[in-house]
Amino acid sequence: MNVSVCTHRKIILPCGLKDIDYQVDPYVGCEHYCHYCYALATAETDWSKEIQIHNHIVDQLSEEIDKIAPQTIYMGYHTDPYQPCEAEYRQTRNALELFLKKGFSASILTKSDLVVRDIDVLKKMKNAAVSVSVAFNDNSTRRLFEAATMDTEKRIEALRRLKQAGVRTGALVCPVIPYLTDAVELIDRLAPHAEVIWVYGLAIDDRWGQQWATVKKILSRHFPDLTEPIETAVFSKQDRYWTRxxxxxxxxxxxxxxNLNVHL
Known part of the structure; x- marks a missing residue:
């Protein structure tokens, strides 16, 4: 993976999530490279080969957060804050340490167990929260759609350790791919370790766009008998699959x- 420095831009951006005003993406791009990801449509580089970091992220973040009141900052909107390169570049860790110093907190979404490295910082924050996202019951299927991510079991174990440490926890079953994702089974596995669970279906608006073309190619190759019913359900939220x-x-x-929030 080539890691380069991005062009200068604001790091703290408005956040569209309920009750959170601002978000920070510590990286530009995500080497998890999930084939169904909505953010791929706006990728500035080929995420299978290159992602970018902010130059002097702590200095710039310090200037930007001094202009707003201490509050919770969301991390994980367009890029995973704990993608593999975080182990070396520590952009997320540096941002969290700055947030703690300045009286801010963080709400994090990730697909990685690397987040447990930062439990020492998170448990010192007021109301810090970490959620993990899972979509696949078996890792052979997961690798078809998100090969660079952590095993589902490792993510659930990370939740367990976070909760044990006193950090607020949550989970996303997302995206539910019709006939491939057993959402009920995943919820059973997540529920002991997550205070709240959200469920979201695979959301693709453009039937002729690259996002669906990539997903359909995987389906046609590995699940030919399911491709047609999956496609029907993906593009019709009134489909009987969703109703059931x-x-x-x-x-x-x-x-x-x-505490289950269903958005299907």
Missing amino acids: LKENLAALKNDRQL
Whole structure:
């Protein structure tokens, strides 16, 4: 992986998530390179070969956060803050240490267990939270769609360790790929370690765009018998697959009294 320095730009940006005003992406690009990722449409480099870092991220971040009141900053909107190169470049770790020093907190979304490295910082923050995203019940399927990510089991173990350390935890079952993702089974595995779980279906708007073309190529090669029903469900939220899944998740939420938020 080639790691270069990006052009100068603001690091703290507005965040569209509820109750969070600002976000920080410690990297430009993501070497996890999930083939279904919405952010690929705006990629500035070929993420399979190159991602970028901010030059002097601490100095610039310090200037930018001094202009806003201490609050929770979201990390993980367009890029994973714990993608593999974070082990060496520590852009996320440096940002978190600055947040702690300045009285800020962080809400993090990741697919990596590298986040446990920073438990020492996170548990000192007020209301820091970490969520992991999982989509696949078996790692052979996962590798077809997101080969550079961590095993599902390692992500769940990271949640367990974070919760044990007193850090607030959550999980995303995302994206649910019809007929491939067993959302109920994943929720069973996540529930003991996550205070809240969100469920999102695979969201692709353009049937003729590159995002679906890439996903369909994988499906056609490895799941030819499922390609047509998956395509039908992906492009119709009224499809019976979603209806049945919503009914099953509503029953699960009620029976288990889970903090489960379903967006299908």
